[in-house]
Amino acid sequence: MRPTLRAKAISVCNDKIEKKGEGVGLSFYAFFANRNDDTELLMEAAEWWIKTHGLDHFEKAIKIRAMIESGQ
Incomplete structure (x- = not known):
């Protein structure tokens, strides 16, 4: 996943978790x-x-954020 998408995804996760x-x-x-x-x-x-992670359609934002931050 390219760095710009990673940054955007983390930002979206943070926003959703905060709200x-x-x-x-x-x-x-x-x-x-x-x-x-x-x-x-x-x-x-x-x-x-x-394809890469076999995730369900909806996943917890904290899980996705942790995966992305860990470099997965």
Whole structure:
């Protein structure tokens, strides 16, 4: 996952956790605006989420943040 996507994902996780608590879940779609203007980046996130890590559609934001911060 490229550094810009990692930074964006961590920021989104932090924001969701701050607003809704540590139990909040999210999907990789949360890292993007409602309109997809970067298909390549969306596919990169989807591959990391689904193919590389086999994650469910919704996962806890704290889990995703920890995975990304650890370099997974």
